[in-house]
Amino acid sequence: MIEKKILILGAKGMLGQELVRIFKKDSGYKVLAWDKEDLDITQETAVYRKIKAIRPAIIINAAAYNAVDKCEADKKELALAKKINGLAPGYLAKTAKKIGAVLIHYSTDYVFDGNPDITEPTGCSHSCSSCHLHESFQPQIGFDENAKPNPISNYGRSKLMGEKEITKNAKKYYLIRTSKLFGKPAQIEGAKKSFFDVMLELGQKNQEVKAVDEEISCFTYAPDLAQKTKEILESQKPFGIYHIVNSGPCTWYEATLELYRQAKIKVKVIPVSSGEFPRPAKRPAYSVLLNTKLNPLRDWKEALKEYLENPY
């Protein structure tokens, strides 16, 4: 059997390590797992030269700058975010096009402003919200793949810049937006823990914990996203933009309650507004990513159960 050569960038990151694990399990792929020490994706010439030398059939870019608050407050950090999230995807896109590779890249719900359009039932004019069409209509509120981005933070703007570079320069691409990733921390020194790990620690040390009861969006379990990425590729879905998140939108507070219920941690959880934890970068108040193209992922509560049952 001929193996497909697949290059995974950001291979030590939270998502990258799951992509490596899932593709390595399949003998149909020869996996090259690279992180910053193998290729700094902000170096345009090196990107082209090193990738051309190995000629992968598929390039997955899971490398990113994710320090949302740092790049809001600090100009040097913002410059770095623009290089990694904004410009580097363009270098990868041009390289992928030149060697005929499929490029998979990830983006975020933070490219949206938090004010989604509310869809009306087909056949209804917007002025008649009490008509028979509305009676049985369950609007899906959120941002679908065609919604217009309008980021409200520097991080969001840097990721949107990357999206534009991909769509402008790549021919065969999957641009996958996701939100609130959780899973095993990245294999790098000082790796940022995901929300659930932070809250587990707080719950074990304190008698009460405050959690923001705002910023509604969807959690995404990194292994589920990696698996779905492989499915998109293998089912040869049309190239374009996809939204992949676990089902069931919630606030940070609602997620904390469920976490402590599943982990059997008895602690008082106090819902607070985002104003209680001021941060430099604005977050969208509502950034549910609607998936209109793929079978949905399982509910986040089920994914969380699996995560808690498999300590790393």
Ligand SMILES: NC(=O)c1ccc[n+]([C@@H]2O[C@H](COP(=O)([O-])OP(=O)(O)OC[C@H]3O[C@@H](n4cnc5c(N)ncnc54)[C@H](OP(=O)(O)O)[C@@H]3O)[C@@H](O)[C@H]2O)c1
């Ligand atoms: N985490 C979330 O909640 C979230 C939400 C929405 C979307 N996303 C998107 O999902 C994707 C995966 O995120 P993640 O959380 O798995 O990221 P992550 O854990 O921060 O991993 C990113 C990896 O990229 C590497 N990297 C950084 N700069 C690089 C460079 N210049 N050249 C090569 N590699 C570099 C990092 O290495 P160092 O750490 O050593 O720099 C790290 O190993 C990203 O596109 C991200 O924007 C994430």
